[in-house]
Amino acid sequence: MKKSPFSFLSILIFTLWTFSSFGQGTNTLEILKADSLKGANGFERLLGSVRMKNQNTLISCDSAHFFRTSNMAKLYGRVLIEDQEDPVTTRSTYAEYDGNTKLAKLRNKVVFTNGETTLYTDYLNYDRAQNIATYFNKGKVVDSTNVLTSERGRYEVNRERITFLDKVVLVNPDYTMKTEYLVYLTIPKTAETKGLTNLVSKEGNTLDAQKGSFYDTQNKNFRFFDGVVETETSRVKAEELLYKELEAYYEGKENVRVFNKERQVEIFGDVGQYWEDRGYSLVHGKALVRRYFEKDTLYLTADTLISQDHESDSAKYLLAFHSINLIKADLSGIADSLVYNYNDSTIQLFQDPVIWNQKSQISADSMVFYIENEELKRVFMKEKAFAIMTDTLTNFNQMKGRKMTGFFEEGQISKLNIEGNGESLYFALEGDTLTQGVNRTLSATIELKFKEGAIKRVKYDIKPDGRFIPVQKLDEKSSRLDGFLWRLEEKPVLDSIFAWRPVIEIDPDQKNLFNEPNAEIRMPTEEEIQKSLEKRGLNKKKPVLTPLKTKNN
Structure with a gap:
C-alpha cells in the first residue's frame, strides 16, 4: 500500500522533535559554535572560537577534541566554563569535561570565581552536579578580606564553605594564621580550625591554640581551645579562651591564667575575665597568684581575685577574697581577705589574719x-x-x-x-x-x-x-x-x-608552625641522581675489572 506524503512528513517531524527534546533533557554535550570542525566516527576536532553547552553549563575555548560517543571533550586554550544559574566561572589553559558526570578537570592557571571569592590553582576538579570544586597540589583563595593558601582544598559552592588541608595559611591586613586544617565560610568570613593553630598579628602579638580555634575575620573575634594570647605586656591562657580584639577583652574557662609581665604577677583560676585597656582582671574558682621576685616567689590562694593595674590609675591593687593562704620564703599566712598594693608592695590582711615567720x-x-x-x-x-x-x-x-x-x-x-x-x-x-x-x-x-x-x-x-x-x-x-x-x-x-591548684607550666619549646621551614629540602635518592646523570649524558659506567693474564695462563 502506498504511504501518503503527509504521513511520511509527520513521522519525520516527530522524530526530529523527539531527538531534539531528548538531547535537551539529557547530559549530552552540544556544539554551539566553532570556526571549523574536522573528523567523524565519534571523534571531532573543533577549531577556533569553540562554544559548547551541557544543560546549564556554557563552555568556550580555542580548540577542542570532542568524543561524541563517550560524551566528553578535551578543551585547549583560554578555557571558560560558566554556569547560567549561579555566578560561578572557571578558567584554565586546559580542561577535560565529562557531560555524563558533569565533572570538569581543569589544569594549568586555573581561576575559579564565585562572586567576591576567587580560587587560583593549577589542578582543579569541578563537579558541576554537586557544585563542588576540589584542588590539589597547592591552591590560593582570595576574597575582599582574606587570602588563604593550602596544599589541598574542597570548595562546596552551595554551602559557601571551603575546607583547606595541609600547610594552611590565612593572611589578612591584621593577622597571619597557620594550621593544618581549616574550614572557611565565605559569606560571614569565619575560619574554624582543628588541631595546632598559630597566629601572629601585625603588631607582633601571638595567638596560639593546641586544639583548634574559631576566627571571625571581620569582627576580629577569636575563640581558642587550649589557647594562649601573648602581647608585649601580658599573656592569657585557658582551655577555652575568647578574645575580642576590638574590645581588648578576654574571657577564659578552665585553667585560666593571666600574666602581667611588667608586675611579674600571674593569676590562675577556673574562670576569668580580662580587660586589657583597663588593666582589670577578675578570676574566680580556686584562684592562685604567683608574684615572681628575683630571689623567690610569693604564692597566694583565694576563691576570687580582682586586679586593677593600668597606667592611668593612681591606685593599683590586687584584691583577694576568702580562703586566703599566703606563702613567701620568709613568711606564711592565712586570712579571709587581702589587698596587695602594686605601688608600694604592701599586703593588707583582714578578718582574723595569722602570719608565721620562722x-x-x-x-x-x-x-x-x-x-x-x-x-x-x-x-x-x-x-x-x-x-x-x-x-x-x-x-x-x-x-x-x-x-x-x-x-x-x-x-x-x-x-x-x-x-x-x-x-x-x-x-x-x-x-x-x-x-x-x-x-x-x-x-x-x-x-x-x-x-x-x-x-x-x-x-x-x-x-x-x-x-x-x-x-x-x-x-x-x-x-x-x-x-x-x-x-x-x-x-x-x-x-x-x-x-x-596544680599548675601545668607552659612548654617554651611547644611546636609552632611559624618555626617550620616554608620549603622542604630533600636529598635526591641514588636512583634519581643516576637518572639525572643519564639525562645529561654524564653517566659513566664503572669499568669491570678482570684479572690480568700472565704468560703462564
Missing part, C-alpha cells in the same frame, strides 16, 4: 606587711594584736596589745613595738638550756629587741607592772596570756598550695 606567729584583727627590695621589712597589726615566738626550748614567748609594729632584718624579726594595753610574757633561760621562770609585765608601751629570733632586750614605759614567776610555780594559766592560741597546724605549706 619561729614566730602573729595575729590581729587586721595587719599590713611592707616589702622592700623583695624582703619583708615591717608589719603593722591593729586591734587584738598578739605575737608568739618560740625559744630554743620551744617555750612560747608572748606579747599582746592594741597596736603592734614588727621590724625584720634578713627575714627574721629584729624589733617589736607594742602600743596601748601592752602585755608581755617571756621565759628567762639559763644558757639556753634551762628555764628559770617567766617574766610577765603590763605596760602602756613595750619595746622588744631580738637577735636570731631570741629576745635580747625589753624596754617598758615609766611605770610598768611586772612580776617574775619561778619555774616551780608555773602552770598552764600562768604561762599563757589571755587570748593565747598556737595555730601552727593552720600554717600553709607549698604542698597545700599545689594541691589547691
Whole structure:
C-alpha cells in the first residue's frame, strides 16, 4: 500500500522533535559554535572560537577534541566554563569535561570565581552536579578580606564553605594564621580550625591554640581551645579562651591564667575575665597568684581575685577574697581577705589574719606587711594584736596589745613595738638550756629587741607592772596570756598550695608552625641522581675489572 506524503512528513517531524527534546533533557554535550570542525566516527576536532553547552553549563575555548560517543571533550586554550544559574566561572589553559558526570578537570592557571571569592590553582576538579570544586597540589583563595593558601582544598559552592588541608595559611591586613586544617565560610568570613593553630598579628602579638580555634575575620573575634594570647605586656591562657580584639577583652574557662609581665604577677583560676585597656582582671574558682621576685616567689590562694593595674590609675591593687593562704620564703599566712598594693608592695590582711615567720606567729584583727627590695621589712597589726615566738626550748614567748609594729632584718624579726594595753610574757633561760621562770609585765608601751629570733632586750614605759614567776610555780594559766592560741597546724605549706591548684607550666619549646621551614629540602635518592646523570649524558659506567693474564695462563 502506498504511504501518503503527509504521513511520511509527520513521522519525520516527530522524530526530529523527539531527538531534539531528548538531547535537551539529557547530559549530552552540544556544539554551539566553532570556526571549523574536522573528523567523524565519534571523534571531532573543533577549531577556533569553540562554544559548547551541557544543560546549564556554557563552555568556550580555542580548540577542542570532542568524543561524541563517550560524551566528553578535551578543551585547549583560554578555557571558560560558566554556569547560567549561579555566578560561578572557571578558567584554565586546559580542561577535560565529562557531560555524563558533569565533572570538569581543569589544569594549568586555573581561576575559579564565585562572586567576591576567587580560587587560583593549577589542578582543579569541578563537579558541576554537586557544585563542588576540589584542588590539589597547592591552591590560593582570595576574597575582599582574606587570602588563604593550602596544599589541598574542597570548595562546596552551595554551602559557601571551603575546607583547606595541609600547610594552611590565612593572611589578612591584621593577622597571619597557620594550621593544618581549616574550614572557611565565605559569606560571614569565619575560619574554624582543628588541631595546632598559630597566629601572629601585625603588631607582633601571638595567638596560639593546641586544639583548634574559631576566627571571625571581620569582627576580629577569636575563640581558642587550649589557647594562649601573648602581647608585649601580658599573656592569657585557658582551655577555652575568647578574645575580642576590638574590645581588648578576654574571657577564659578552665585553667585560666593571666600574666602581667611588667608586675611579674600571674593569676590562675577556673574562670576569668580580662580587660586589657583597663588593666582589670577578675578570676574566680580556686584562684592562685604567683608574684615572681628575683630571689623567690610569693604564692597566694583565694576563691576570687580582682586586679586593677593600668597606667592611668593612681591606685593599683590586687584584691583577694576568702580562703586566703599566703606563702613567701620568709613568711606564711592565712586570712579571709587581702589587698596587695602594686605601688608600694604592701599586703593588707583582714578578718582574723595569722602570719608565721620562722619561729614566730602573729595575729590581729587586721595587719599590713611592707616589702622592700623583695624582703619583708615591717608589719603593722591593729586591734587584738598578739605575737608568739618560740625559744630554743620551744617555750612560747608572748606579747599582746592594741597596736603592734614588727621590724625584720634578713627575714627574721629584729624589733617589736607594742602600743596601748601592752602585755608581755617571756621565759628567762639559763644558757639556753634551762628555764628559770617567766617574766610577765603590763605596760602602756613595750619595746622588744631580738637577735636570731631570741629576745635580747625589753624596754617598758615609766611605770610598768611586772612580776617574775619561778619555774616551780608555773602552770598552764600562768604561762599563757589571755587570748593565747598556737595555730601552727593552720600554717600553709607549698604542698597545700599545689594541691589547691596544680599548675601545668607552659612548654617554651611547644611546636609552632611559624618555626617550620616554608620549603622542604630533600636529598635526591641514588636512583634519581643516576637518572639525572643519564639525562645529561654524564653517566659513566664503572669499568669491570678482570684479572690480568700472565704468560703462564
